[in-house]
Amino acid sequence: xxxxxxxxxxxxxxxxxxxxxxxxxxxxxxxxxxxxxxxxxxxxxxxxxxxxxxxxxxxxxxxxxxxxxxxxxxxxxxxxxxxxxxxxxxxxxxxxxxxxxxxxxxxxxxxxxxxxxxxxxxxxxxxxxxxxxxxxxxxxxxxxxxxxxxxxxxxxxxxxxxxxxxxxxxxxxxxxxxxxxxxxxxxxxxxxxxxxxxxxxxxxxxxxxxxxxxxxxxxxxxxxxxxxxxxxxxxxxxxxxxxxxxxxxxxxxxxxxxxxxxxxxxxxxxxxxxxxxxxxxxxxxxxxxxxxxxxxxxxxxxxxxxxxxxxxxxxxxxxxxxxxxxxxxxxxxxxxxxxxxxxxxxxxxxxxxxxxxxxxxxxxxxxxxxxxxxxxxxxxxxxxxxxxxxxxxxxxxxxxxxxxxxxxxxxxxxxxxxxxxxxxxxxxxxxxxxxxxxxxxxxxxxx
Amino acid sequence: xxxxxxxxxxxxxxxxxxxxxxxxxxxxxxxxxxxxxxxxxxxxxxxxxxxxxxxxxxxxxxxxxxxxxxxxxxxxxxxxxxxxxxxxxxxxxxxxxxxxxxxxxxxxxxxxxxxxxxxxxxxxxxxxxxxxxxxxxxxxxxxxxxxxxxxxxxxxxxxxxxxxxxxxxxxxxxxxxxxxxxxxxxxxxxxxxxxxxxxxxxxxxxxxxxxxxxxxxxxxxxxxxxxxxxxxxxxxxxxxxxxxxxxxxxxxxxxxxxxxxxxxxxxxxxxxxxxxxxxxxxxxxxxxxxxxxxxxxxxxxxxxxxxxxxxxxxxxxxxxxxxxxxxxxxxxxxxxxxxxxxxxxxxxxxxxxxxxxxxxxxxxxxxxxxxxxxxxxxxxxxxxxxxxxxxxxxxxxxxxxxxxxxxxxxxxxxxxxxxxxxxxxxxxxxxxxxxxxxxxxxxxxxx
Numbered sequence: 001x002x003x004x005x006x007x008x009x010x011x012x013x014x015x016x017x018x019x020x021x022x023x024x025x026x027x028x029x030x031x032x033x034x035x036x037x038x039x040x041x042x043x044x045x046x047x048x049x050x051x052x053x054x055x056x057x058x059x060x061x062x063x064x065x066x067x068x069x070x071x072x073x074x075x076x077x078x079x080x081x082x083x084x085x086x087x088x089x090x091x092x093x094x095x096x097x098x099x100x101x102x103x104x105x106x107x108x109x110x111x112x113x114x115x116x117x118x119x120x121x122x123x124x125x126x127x128x129x130x131x132x133x134x135x136x137x138x139x140x141x142x143x144x145x146x147x148x149x150x151x152x153x154x155x156x157x158x159x160x161x162x163x164x165x166x167x168x169x170x171x172x173x174x175x176x177x178x179x180x181x182x183x184x185x186x187x188x189x190x191x192x193x194x195x196x197x198x199x200x201x202x203x204x205x206x207x208x209x210x211x212x213x214x215x216x217x218x219x220x221x222x223x224x225x226x227x228x229x230x231x232x233x234x235x236x237x238x239x240x241x242x243x244x245x246x247x248x249x250x251x252x253x254x255x256x257x258x259x260x261x262x263x264x265x266x267x268x269x270x271x272x273x274x275x276x277x278x279x280x281x282x283x284x285x286x287x288x289x290x291x292x293x294x295x296x297x298x299x300x301x302x303x304x305x306x307x308x309x310x311x312x313x314x315x316x317x318x319x320x321x322x323x324x325x326x327x328x329x330x331x332x333x334x335x336x337x338x339x340x341x342x343x344x345x346x347x348x349x350x351x352x353x354x355x356x357x358x359x360x361x362x363x364x365x366x367x368x369x370x371x372x373x374x375x376x377x378x379x380x381x382x383x384x385x386x387x388x389x390x391x392x393x394x395x396x397x398x399x400x401x402x403x404x405x406x407x408x409x410x411x412x413x414x415x416x417x418x419x420x421x422x423x424x425x426x427x428x429x430x431x432x433x434x435x436x437x438x439x440x441x442x443x444x445x446x447x
Numbered sequence: 448x449x450x451x452x453x454x455x456x457x458x459x460x461x462x463x464x465x466x467x468x469x470x471x472x473x474x475x476x477x478x479x480x481x482x483x484x485x486x487x488x489x490x491x492x493x494x495x496x497x498x499x500x501x502x503x504x505x506x507x508x509x510x511x512x513x514x515x516x517x518x519x520x521x522x523x524x525x526x527x528x529x530x531x532x533x534x535x536x537x538x539x540x541x542x543x544x545x546x547x548x549x550x551x552x553x554x555x556x557x558x559x560x561x562x563x564x565x566x567x568x569x570x571x572x573x574x575x576x577x578x579x580x581x582x583x584x585x586x587x588x589x590x591x592x593x594x595x596x597x598x599x600x601x602x603x604x605x606x607x608x609x610x611x612x613x614x615x616x617x618x619x620x621x622x623x624x625x626x627x628x629x630x631x632x633x634x635x636x637x638x639x640x641x642x643x644x645x646x647x648x649x650x651x652x653x654x655x656x657x658x659x660x661x662x663x664x665x666x667x668x669x670x671x672x673x674x675x676x677x678x679x680x681x682x683x684x685x686x687x688x689x690x691x692x693x694x695x696x697x698x699x700x701x702x703x704x705x706x707x708x709x710x711x712x713x714x715x716x717x718x719x720x721x722x723x724x725x726x727x728x729x730x731x732x733x734x735x736x737x738x739x740x741x742x743x744x745x746x747x748x749x750x751x752x753x754x755x756x757x758x759x760x761x762x763x764x765x766x767x768x769x770x771x772x773x774x775x776x777x778x779x780x781x782x783x784x785x786x787x788x789x790x791x792x793x794x795x796x797x798x799x800x801x802x803x804x805x806x807x808x809x810x811x812x813x814x815x816x817x818x819x820x821x822x823x824x825x826x827x828x829x830x831x832x833x834x835x836x837x838x839x840x841x842x843x844x845x846x847x848x849x850x851x852x853x854x855x856x857x858x859x860x861x862x863x864x865x866x867x868x869x870x871x872x873x874x875x876x877x878x879x880x881x882x883x884x885x886x887x888x889x890x891x892x893x894x
Binding site for chain 1: 454455456457458459460461462463465466467482483484501502503525526527529554555556557558559560561580581582583585586591594595598601602607609611612614615616617618619620621622623624633634635636637638640642644650651654655657658659660661666667669671673681682684690691692693697698699700701702704705706708732733734735736737738739742746773777783826827828829847848850851852853854855856857858884885887889892893894
């Protein structure tokens with residue numbers, strides 16, 4: 001045994017440090033060593049700029065024959081290197097400093113030259129090309145910033161949830177009962193049984209209201225969309241919350257308003273650099289206008305003298321016009337539309353007791369596109385069973401869902417937000433695929 | 448238009464408040480109104496205890512004929528109610544206060560009595576029953592605490608990641624190239640194409656190292672496990688991180704050590720009540736012992752005079768014995784095992800240059816069970832292609848994965864942690880299903 005013991009070493013607790021602009025800034029006036037990939041080389045007469053990509057941005061290093069102990073000819077773009085050099089103030093630089101490169105160690109070199117230009121101001125390529133080469137086009141400074149901002153949105157929303165005593169949940173995506181049903185559902189063979197990919201965490205988050213009162217989940221959602229549009233993905237991120245003991249469904253809208261406000265503040269506080277790089281105008285939210293579905297339809301049709309072919313829903317063009325109109329009259333990028341027709345809402349939506357043709361529900365539109373669907377749910381067992389029967393659904397198939405109703409549920413409601421849509425509109429992108437790292441659509445399964 | 452304008456109201460920003468023990472505590476000596484479900488009624492002579500379940504714990508309310516304006520006979524367990532009453536100090540209570548219930552409003556009543564007892568000290572039922580009735584058994588005080596602790600672990604880990612400049616990513620779970628391959632993979636029909644559910648975010652997190660240097664993802668992972676064991680789930684949560692510019696794979700282990708230490712500290716700071724309720728002993732981590740694979744095998748076999756039937760891997764019993772042995776000799780609940788045989792590691796694992804039969808890889812064991820697999824990856828394009836060919840793999844099928852290698856990657860590595868396994872062992876549960884809200888196994892797809 002004695003001999004064996006000697007073979008046991010001890011691993012200490014130490015977070016791997018990497019070179020960051022934020023850290024290097026404190027090294028001004030000193031020598032520093034840092035690693036990154038060579039984003040761009042710009043040769044001038046007698047000297048050169050060696051732009052390094054660090055985790056949080058680009059760093060300008062200056063090479064010159066006098067100060068650098070290596071030949072610039074040995075350095076190629078997209079090499080991964082470690083540089084030793086002197087960090088000095090540089091007022092003309094956006095970050096306020098640059099580095100005189102003295103020594104370099106080449107850690108790895110690419111096998112081939114990039115097939116697309118990734119080190120331009122922005123990606124000057126078609127969406128198709130950008131997505132085909134996603135593992136490398138994401139290295140572009142601006143593409144990178146998109147997903148930092150998305151990270152910031154998620155962090156800001158989570159912070160809001162924790163501060164307001166929501167519990168974070170993780171519910172299964174392989175399910176046997178479909179929440180919304182319908183044809184846009186992915187089927188899966190589960191050891192000989194028929195299973196589906198969850199179209200939303202609806203059933204589970206409702207169940208969890210019975211456990212924790214206020215819950216949220218930020219997770220994948222699957223819709224087998226056959227349409228190739230600029231606003232649909234087949235795998236996207238749902239930001240879902242659900243809460244109990246509501247007096248009224250407007251409390252859900254108030255909470256969403258507070259959440260968006262908090263998330264945007266968080267973003268402005270922690271992701272300033274990325275917002276600036278992408279020239280993002282973050283909406284300032286105080287209140288959000290709300291209008292009933294029938295009034296919104298009428299308002300759009302009377303204002304624009306337009307006949308809708310969809311009496312019970314919005315056409316994409318109507319969404320756009322409503323957004324335009326509200327922006328003009330109320331200065332708001334957001335608008336709630338409430339009281340959707342009963343026939344267009346799922347079986348768990350609570351009907352408006354004042355007019356049962358409508359529901360206590362809402363959508364939220366952001367810059368002309370729907371980003372949220374929410375509302376109050378039926379919490380009574382008898383009411384839910386009756387509603388299912390009116391819809392010719394068999395309650396027997398929903399036994400585990402109805403268990404919560406049977407043994408007691410508080411009045412409750414919630415919503416689901418499409419994270420990529422929110423990101424897309426915040427960044428004024430014209431296609432949702434720009435807001436997904438590796439988008440999935442009817443034609444795209446790779447990379 | 449003027450008439451229409453009047454129909455637009457404004458939704459204010461206001462987070463829905465719910466009654467919480469933490470909030471009520473500040474109301475001691477005052478009247479308060481709060482809502483919850485009736486967890487338990489205990490009738491005594493002349494008075495009764497009405498135990499209410501609030502989002503963060505149980506609250507004792509006292510009913511008596513003198514002080515309460517309602518009949519206790521009207522109240523049933525699992526009703527959702529709003530109570531008005533006087534909050535007063537009560538030193539005998541664990542939370543330090545109770546409420547004299549004056550008025551009650553019944554918000555909803557269950558349609559049937561609970562088929563299982565959920566308001567005992569803990570769930571006195573078989574795992575099978577607990578899972579069959581999951582939507583309601585989760586309402587048990589202790590079951591609820593399990594997933595608050597899991598939330599705390601995740602929050603603690605995320606905090607660590609953000610503080611150490613990791614970027615959070617979301618990668619697709621519908622994929623066309625399988626990371627590890629093999630038979631335990633779920634197949635999916637994707638618009639006529641063959642797709643799979645991701646067995647890990649391995650390929651994508653590596654790609655993202657080329658973008659952000661340090662990345663993490665906490666998301667679903669799918670394994671079509673046909674074996675019904677106490678340690679496998681078919682859908683579980685992977686905590687994955689990956690980082691570039693490492694000098695050595697031990698930096699990954701150091702980072703994991705730091706992360707676990709940080710997560711456990713966070714847990715102790717913010718989830719004390721739940722840890723106490725479940726009597727959880729949170730490990731104190733300073734350093735973690737590490738031993739090479741061959742030495743660990745030898746150590747177990749010589750100490751316990753035991754012949755292993757698995758020369759290139761651990762049997763579950765060996766994992767248990769190794770854990771026991773390390774705990775005894777080093778007082779550690781954790782142990783790293785390093786340098787796994789090449790033939791048992793995936794094609795992207797970097798071989799040990801000192802002995803190519805082994806890899807620069809590791810597993811982490813926690814209380815006798817593997818909770819992490821990690822290591823350094825091959826970053827050179829040529830090296831990766833050659834390795835694939837040695838394994839009779841066709842690099843053509845991995846074009847999008849190999850793109851990052853081709854155009855330049857830093858030395859890098861990372862790991863994946865099974866969140867439910869970590870939770871299971873932390874709570875000393877004997878079955879991983881206790882650590883998943885709605886577990887998926889070969890027989891269980893509902894609820």
